[in-house]
Amino acid sequence: MDSIKVSKIKSILLWTLAVILGLFYLLVSLLPFVFMIMNSFKEQFEMLVKGIFELPDHLYLGNYEAVLQGNFFRYFGNSLFVLVVSLALLLFITACASYPLARFKLKICSPLYALIVACMSIPIHITLIPVFKMMMKMNLYDSIWALIGPYVAFGIPISVFILTSFMQSISREIEDAAQIDGCGRIRMFFRIILPLSKPGLSTLAIYNGVHMWNEFSFAYTLTQSVGNRTLPLAVWDFKGQYSMNTPMILAVLTLTALPMIIMFIFAQDALVKGMTAGAVKG
Known part of the structure; x- marks a missing residue:
């Protein structure tokens, strides 16, 4: 009985500690977002006069009106275009690379996979100058097309690492049955592997x-x-050489973060399924 009581006490203490740590993490994560939204409804100098953690006197909507009347929708359209094109290319290239790495038994697969994964350790900032020179030579500088290449290239290593592990968890019996029915590799990839990899691709x-x-x-x-x-560059519209409108910048940041928050709310189930689906073999 004593051992049972001790185990129950330990369980209660561990759960209490977990809840406390979870609430602390929630507080640390939520406070900056609350601070951003709260101060985005203040007037330009209200933060300096009253303090940054005090509630606004009234909900001042002038910041959001000025942002939406400016170039916000142009920035939003550019970000959306770059996001859609980059993601489409990244997912297709990653799927085409991960399938042979996960299934083909060639000597080159292991060192090639190790080389791709090793690219995750390359810092993005050391490539800024080479990429800048390359885009200048390709006459792509100062165009949204210049962003697609780097976004896809730097997203491939981690994506191949995740999707290869996911495809390895897909049962080989499904492919064997398809081969018996006369299904080729390319058809098998598009008809069987890609549909089964939707949770991983969603993640x-x-x-x-x-x-x-x-x-x-x-x-x-x-x-x-x-x-x-x-959109990340929209803050420069409200920052001058000697001063900046901080509440308006916070309004820009709030509107910028809102689409990703909405997307995560509706897609969190797919994210969790994709992260856990590859954990079980067979």
């Missing part, structure tokens, strides 16, 4: 989509004109 789409939507370094380096900027 990759959400993971890479959030990164591409919020990416700043390449967008700042490879674009210059207002017509080719993406």
